[in-house]
Amino acid sequence: MGGELVTALRKEARRLGLSAVGVASPAPSEHLGFYTAWLGWGFHGEMHYLARPDAVRRRGGPAESWPDVQSVVVALHEYAQPDPPGVPEDPSRGVVARYARGEDYHDVLKARLLDLLEWLGREARTRGLADRVQGRVYVDTAPILERELARRAGLGWFGKNTMLIHPRRGSFFFVGILLVDLPLPPDPPFTADRCGSCTACLEACPTGALLGRDRTGAPMMDARLCISYLTIELKGPIPLHLRPQIGNRIFGCDICQEVCPWNRKFASDAEEPAYRASPGLDGPSLLSLAEELLGMDDEAFGERFSGSPVKRARRGGLLRNVVVALGNWGSRQAVPILARALEDLEPLVRGHAAWALGRILGRLGVPGDGGFEAAEALLNRRTVEENPWVREELERALLGG
Numbered sequence: 001m002g003g004e005l006v007t008a009l010r011k012e013a014r015r016l017g018l019s020a021v022g023v024a025s026p027a028p029s030e031h032l033g034f035y036t037a038w039l040g041w042g043f044h045g046e047m048h049y050l051a052r053p054d055a056v057r058r059r060g061g062p063a064e065s066w067p068d069v070q071s072v073v074v075a076l077h078e079y080a081q082p083d084p085p086g087v088p089e090d091p092s093r094g095v096v097a098r099y100a101r102g103e104d105y106h107d108v109l110k111a112r113l114l115d116l117l118e119w120l121g122r123e124a125r126t127r128g129l130a131d132r133v134q135g136r137v138y139v140d141t142a143p144i145l146e147r148e149l150a151r152r153a154g155l156g157w158f159g160k161n162t163m164l165i166h167p168r169r170g171s172f173f174f175v176g177i178l179l180v181d182l183p184l185p186p187d188p189p190f191t192a193d194r195c196g197s198c199t200a201c202l203e204a205c206p207t208g209a210l211l212g213r214d215r216t217g218a219p220m221m222d223a224r225l226c227i228s229y230l231t232i233e234l235k236g237p238i239p240l241h242l243r244p245q246i247g248n249r250i251f252g253c254d255i256c257q258e259v260c261p262w263n264r265k266f267a268s269d270a271e272e273p274a275y276r277a278s279p280g281l282d283g284p285s286l287l288s289l290a291e292e293l294l295g296m297d298d299e300a301f302g303e304r305f306s307g308s309p310v311k312r313a314r315r316g317g318l319l320r321n322v323v324v325a326l327g328n329w330g331s332r333q334a335v336p337i338l339a340r341a342l343e344d345l346e347p348l349v350r351g352h353a354a355w356a357l358g359r360i361l362g363r364l365g366v367p368g369d370g371g372f373e374a375a376e377a378l379l380n381r382r383t384v385e386e387n388p389w390v391r392e393e394l395e396r397a398l399l400g401g
């Protein structure tokens with residue numbers, strides 16, 4: 001009986017636009033030990049919310065979040081889309097990771113899961129299985145090991161890039177969790193490792209964030225090195241040696257997914273219109289975006305990016321990333337806008353602008369085309385700059401980066 005309901009549930013999920021659904025038992029986590037070891041190595045960097053004791057405890061299993069849970073419904077929602085022509089090859093344009101080009105997935109997927117919960121309640125009543133079904137919906141909104149549950153629900157394996165990979169869909173999807181107080185027959189867990197001898201993601205990662213599998217088979221990442229962390233989660237300065245590696249990625253990173261043969265073979269453009277790129281996030285010109293951001297205060301930024309994942313970086317963080325990308329472009333055309341960024345109210349922006357001008361100076365030399373203007377902007381700022389970290393960046397930049 002429950003089996004028929006799950007078949008109907010999958011059909012309804014497809015009708016709602018979800019890509020795949022699986023059911024898992026709410027048993028305690030098998031990966032919590034790995035998770036706490038990962039925290040112990042410090043690989044989470046400044047994502048302190050991951051290490052809060054209450055949040056670690058709740059990762060011990062879905063019942064820690066909601067004691068009434070009897071089954072876990074895991075849904076995948078695809079967001080794949082092609083890069084716009086010319087991107088990422090053109091260094092004068094910024095790359096926003098696919099997941100962040102459209103509307104915020106937290107809202108989109110949560111709404112679909114609430115619809116699914118309502119449907120499940122109606123259906124269980126009609127079939128005489130329960131008078132009502134209660135549930136909880138989480139999309140990255142509670143301390144739950146979402147990917148472990150997805151694997152347990154039979155939806156895929158952990159690739160060496162640490163992504164959950166579905167054998168016929170690749171990995172460009174979000175994971176959403178619906179806990180229900182209705183017993184449903186669980187799907188068999190996905191036990192195979194389909195990466196085989198492939199190491200494409202490990203080789204392609206520009207910062208060496210992917211460390212391969214440990215003895216137990218768990219793929220490991222030092223998140224402090226991941227461009228996604230550096231451009232979204234890190235609120236302070238980006239470590240010097242990692243800035244060049246970021247290239248023109250201004251929000252998130254998809255490289256270890258782009259090179260994965262499972263995405264090359266199976267990822268297809270998302271059906272969900274809400275995930276399509278919104279204007280300005282589809283390979284924007286770095287110069288125009290920097291211009292736009294420099295002309296905004298925090299409030300205007302919040303309005304401009306309302307409903308977009310990009311809002312998470314805040315104005316200063318996004319501008320920091322754009323300024324780093326301008327330095328990596330290294331063109332004299334970037335000098336005037338970087339000279340403006342050197343006067344920004346936020347020290348975070350001024351310090352990275354100094355670095356970017358230093359890179360251009362180092363490349364072109366003082367007498368070079370644009371080199372003189374870069375040196376002049378740095379020297380002018382040095383006479384008035386009071387922030388010790390920005391002063392340090394200025395001194396280094398004047399020595400040519």
Ligand code: B12
Nearest residue numbers: 031034097146158162163164174175218219226228252253
């Ligand atoms: C923190 C976080 C990040 C961090 C750290 C990422 C990481 N790999 O740990 C940063 C900021 C770097 C990040 C980046 C991205 N993220 Co993120 N992130 C999260 C978040 C909030 C928590 C993940 C976490 O706890 N990591 C810590 C590790 C230790 O736990 P884990 O990844 O869940 O699983 C580990 C164990 O299960 C273990 N394991 C696997 N097999 C086995 C076997 C055994 C025997 C054992 C013991 C252990 C074990 O290995 C896994 C990886 O190390 C989740 C949402 C959530 N609540 O789960 C989203 C989530 C993982 N992110 C997601 C996405 C989309 C991204 C990005 C693609 C965004 C982008 N384009 O920039 C990148 C991808 C980078 C990458 N290669 O991982 C999706 C992933 C969907 C998928 N297909 O896998 C999630 C699930 C969000 C969602 N709800 O859809 N993210």
Ligand code: SF4
Nearest residue numbers: 205226227253255256
């Ligand atoms: S998202 Fe980018 S930086 Fe992070 S592990 Fe993958 S390739 Fe490396």
Ligand code: SF4
Nearest residue numbers: 159160195198201260
């Ligand atoms: S690129 Fe290769 S090793 Fe990396 S996740 Fe994909 S199949 Fe696995």
